[in-house]
Amino acid sequence: xxxxYRALHIPPKRxxxxxxxxxxxxTIAVRPVPRAEGTDPLPALGGTAYTMLPARPxxxxxxxxxxxxxxxxxxYAEAMDLATGLGRIEVCELHDDxxxxxxxxxLQEDFHLSFPTVFDWNGAIWMIPETGSDHSLRIYRxxxxxxxxxxxxxxPVDAELCDTILVNRTxxxxxxxxxxxxxxxxxxxxxxxxxxxxxxxxLDPVPGTEPEPAAPAAPFALLPDEAYNLQHRENDLTSRxxxxxxxxxxxxxxxxxxxxxxxxxxxxxxxxxxGSSEVPLCAxxxxxxxxxxxxxxxxxxxxxxxxxxxxxxxxxxxxxxxxKLTPPGAEEExxxxx
Numbered sequence: 339x340x341x342x343y344r345a346l347h348i349p350p351k352r353x354x355x356x357x358x359x360x361x362x363x364x365t366i367a368v369r370p371v372p373r374a375e376g377t378d379p380l381p382a383l384g385g386t387a388y389t390m391l392p393a394r395p396x397x398x399x400x401x402x403x404x405x406x407x408x409x410x411x412x413x414y415a416e417a418m419d420l421a422t423g424l425g426r427i428e429v430c431e432l433h434d435d436x437x438x439x440x441x442x443x444x445l446q447e448d449f450h451l452s453f454p455t456v457f458d459w460n461g462a463i464w465m466i467p468e469t470g471s472d473h474s475l476r477i478y479r480x481x482x483x484x485x486x487x488x489x490x491x492x493x494p495v496d497a498e499l500c501d502t503i504l505v506n507r508t509x510x511x512x513x514x515x516x517x518x519x520x521x522x523x524x525x526x527x528x529x530x531x532x533x534x535x536x537x538x539x540x541l542d543p544v545p546g547t548e549p550e551p552a553a554p555a556a557p558f559a560l561l562p563d564e565a566y567n568l569q570h571r572e573n574d575l576t577s578r579x580x581x582x583x584x585x586x587x588x589x590x591x592x593x594x595x596x597x598x599x600x601x602x603x604x605x606x607x608x609x610x611x612x613g614s615s616e617v618p619l620c621a622x623x624x625x626x627x628x629x630x631x632x633x634x635x636x637x638x639x640x641x642x643x644x645x646x647x648x649x650x651x652x653x654x655x656x657x658x659x660x661x662k663l664t665p666p667g668a669e670e671e672x673x674x675x676x
Contacts, residue, residue: 347600352638352657360657362638364400366391366415367629368436368651379586380608381643381650382620387628388652391438394428396420400653403582404432404644405456407463412484413651414444414465416452420660427454427467429484434648442485445478453501453642455582460509464490470498470519475560477534493560499530501579501595505566511535515566517578525597526573531566535559575599580606581643592616595641603641603655624654632656 356362372378372385393399394417401416410431417428426446431439445451445467453468463480465487474494478487499516506513512534520526537559580593590611595603605623609616624637632654639655 355657360659362655363398363658363660364418364653364655365393365629365632366399366402366413366651366653368432368438368649370436371645371648371650378620380591380620381606381622381652382608382626387630388654389436389630390632391430393417394441399428400655401453401468401642402644402651402653403454403456403642404646404649404651405463406646407483411646411649412456413438414454414456415653416454417441417443424448425450425452427451427465432649432651436649444485445487447472453579455502455504457504457507459507459512466502466514468500468502470500473498475499475502475514475516475532475534477558491556491558497530498524500527503579503582505531505583515579520573525575525599525602527575527578528571528573529566529577531564533561533564535561576607578603580641583611584645591619593643596621601639604639606640606643606652622652627652627654629654 367388367390369386369388372381374384377384391399391413397417397419399415399417403414405412405414411433412429413432414427414429416425418425427444428441429444430441433439445454445465447469449469450471451467451469455466457464463483465478465480466476467478469476473496474492476492477490479490480486481488497518498521499518502514502516504512505515514532514534516530516532517527518530520528535558537557575597576594578595578597580595584591584593592609592611594607594609596605596607598604605621607621608619610619622640622643624640625634627637627640628634629637636656636658637654638657640652641655642653644651
């Protein structure tokens with residue numbers, strides 16, 4: 339997108355703050371699921387304030403996604419390195435009172451990683467992060483929980499896919515829903531649905547006719563794009579996942595992120611699935627959200643949502659003045675003494 343066009347169309351006060359050196363960064367924030375009478379069970383109305391989670395110095399955090407194991411809750415997220423401009427995946431334990439343990443690096447590549455979908459399947463723990471800048475879909479398996487992962491398979495794709503979630507899983511296959519960005523304007527997206535299927539095992543050869551040893555066969559096959567939710571098959575500003583599907587009040591809820599013509603991930607839109615279509619429920623706008631420690635006028639977007647029975651977690655984009663970073667290995671130059 340033309341940056342001059344964007345600058346001419348963002349709110350003047352925000353443009354002025356950016357011109358004076360403020361940056362748009364992210365934070366992860368958590369709160370108890372709203373239960374008081376008159377509050378919305380989704381984060382559109384009422385409820386208590388969110389609390390920011392501590393971040394590692396030199397990083398900001400976004401794309402919070404929850405995973406449960408052995409009665410404990412883990413938070414996987416994108417950690418953006420402000421020095422390199424690349425995201426990696428980090429993990430911390432998130433307790434019922436909303437406090438978090440220390441962040442640990444879970445996965446790092448030489449390209450950008452974000453939106454870590456972590457799930458159980460066939461007795462193992464798997465992760466499908468966003469690897470759109472690599473023009474691939476990748477599936478990783480956990481070697482040692484929670485922070486050691488190995489690449490199982492890379493699938494080159496003909497597009498930049500982002501924010502993959504699970505729509506369905508069986509013992510033999512996973513149904514994945516991704517968002518494909520438009521190359522000339524990455525604010526505009528459309529859904530792509532793929533099936534990741536276990537490759538069929540070859541038949542046992544007749545004794546004495548075994549082939550020469552070769553590289554092991556790839557364990558999965560990625561099936562072509564299938565139709566999904568036909569009202570969202572064209573590129574628009576809303577067909578982008580904002581977190582995993584979840585059940586609420588007997589309904590399956592799909593959280594999506596909404597951009598504008600000039601601004602990415604401005605607010606959350608919640609849909610209830612109705613067969614092959616979806617019905618809008620409510621939207622969560624930045625001005626609906628209160629985060630302790632942030633002024634309301636500083637928050638300019640929220641674009642990821644994850645929840646369980648106790649907590650709900652979001653990320654928020656806000657304006658802030660960042661401290662000057664010293665490149666790794668460099669020291670501040672000492673001023674000459676007079």
